Amino acid sequence: MKKWQTMLSAGMAATMLLAGCGSSDGGSSEGGKTDGSKGSVYYLNFKPEQDEAWQNLAKKYTEEKGVDVKVVTAASGQYETTLMSEMGKSGAPTLFQVNGPIGLKNWEDYAYNLKGTPVFDQLTSDAYALYNGDDDVPAIACCIESYGLIVNEKLLKEAGYTVDDIKSFDDLKKVSDDIAKRKDELGFTAFTSAGMDGSSDWRYKTHLANMPIYFEYTDKGINSSEAIEGKYLDEYRKIFDLYITDSTVPGKGLAAKTGDDSRNEFEKGEAVFYQNGSWEYTNLKDAGMNPEELTMIPIYFGVGEEENQGLCTGTENYWVVNNEASEEDIQATLDFMEWCVTSDEGTTAMADDMGFVIPFKDAKKSDNVFVAKDQKMTEEGKTPISWAFTTIPSEEWKNGVGSALTAYAADPTDANWDKVKTAFVDGWKTEYDLTNEK
Structure with a gap:
């Protein structure tokens, strides 16, 4: 039995015990139905940055259709x-998210076949x-997104550059180092803080980690693997070094820096570059x-035809x-x-408010400039x-890499980078063996 199954079984047993001792109202207090004959919706949302938009959209739908929609947003990471906790309760989510084939493995037994439904x-x-x-069809994509380095072109121009000057890692390093060197003169630096708090570290242990994984997969002509060699971890180190040295905050101060801190620095014009995605546009x-x-x-x-x-x-x-x-x-x-x-209200919210x-x-097509x-x-x-x-x-793999990156940011030695390599490879x-055990 997998670890999550054990946890879920325990949670369900506890829920059944409580149900036997308690509620007599005949309905699900967590489902929150306004009309049992119409059913209700409980959506467990993956993306904290879209919580307000989903809450507003749920409210519009309830007002228009008379069907209760409850949205709960999980904390970052x-x-x-x-999801494990909520699926062990009565009134469990009716709609939830997985990150792809790997994430689906844990939940495929709970997946309704969407083939032939109107949304499919x-x-x-x-x-x-x-x-x-x-x-x-157990799952369908609800959005396509992009991420990279968000650039304040006004500040970049004040520093004497344009995006046309940046076509490679070497170009990026040259521009970034120069801006950081002149930060007192310019009044801003190159990068927002590479915060390693849980609200921010996903940008580095997941999104930046994508780069060495992607290029290794491309070399091998594969799209998944039970093992990773770490062929491009030197390049991973070089760009992370840029983030923690040409930054608004010294490496030793990154452990407590949040995602909000990083965004606020960018909004206040304290840095030119901000690693994030199209979802930040709104x-x-x-x-x-x-x-x-x-x-x-x-x-x-610094790899391939940049x-x-x-x-x-x-x-x-x-x-x-x-x-x-x-x-x-x-x-x-x-x-x-x-x-x-399909509706104007729904697609406007997803395209404009959520940036999808x-x-x-x-x-509806998005007006998002990053899209x-x-x-x-x-x-x-x-x-x-x-x-x-x-x-x-x-x-857990991400958490291990994140912890090692945090330690490295505070003390960027070869020995500490070796610990990043160990966590990565x-x-x-x-973790592959644990999550695929029979």
Whole structure:
């Protein structure tokens, strides 16, 4: 039995015991139905930065359709733990997310077959569905996103450069080092803080870690692996070094720095570069930043034909409908999903407020400048960097790499980088074996 199954069984047993001792109201206090005949929706959302937008959208749907929609958002880095806990309760989520085939393995027994449902039929491509055989679709992608280095072009120009001066890692280092060297004169530096707090470290133990994984996979012509060699960890170190030396905050101070800290530094004009994704567009615009002064460039890594490198584009957001929910709740959930990806209210919220490219036929196009940048680069023949990090064997692997990176940031020695390598390579094999044990 897998670790998560043991935890879930224990949670369900506890829930049943409590149910036997307690509630007599005949309904699910957690489901929160307004009308039992209509069913209800409980969506466990993966992305904290979109919580407000989902809460607003749920409220609109309830007002329009009279069907209760409850949205709960897991804390950053705690989604799988929260999902395990919630699935062990009565009134469990009717809709939840997995990050791809690896994440689906834990939950495929709970996945309702979406093949032939209206929301499935809205997909623009079969590539956005996860198949288990020809006629079983346990999960579908709800959005496509891109990430890279968000650039304040106004500050970059004040420093004497444009994005045309940055076409490789060597270019990025030259520009970054120069800006950091003149930070007192300029009034800003190169990078926002590479915060290693749980709200921020996913940018480095997941999104930046994608780069060495992707290039190793590309070399081998594979798209997943039970082991990683760490061929490109030297390049991983070089760019992380840029982040922690040409930064608003010294490496020793990064352990406590949050995602909000990093964004606030960028919004206040304290740094030119901010590693993050298209989902940040609305936050930056709402903070008063001029979209015409913002763009996104690739995370140049010093590998391959960098002049032809695009942004990191893909998804780790696949919707799964809980097949153990009641028939009424499943139907209510399918109706809500279809409304989200076809209605003006739903697609406007997902495209504009959440910053998604929505892979559905009737969806609204986004006005997100980072999305437009990705599309332009792809049209120019640049090769997007695919999201290889969805094959990371476990959240525990990420945590191990994150802890080692935090220690290295505070004391960037060869010995501490060796610990990053150990967490990356040995940790991968260990976690792969644990998560694939019979």
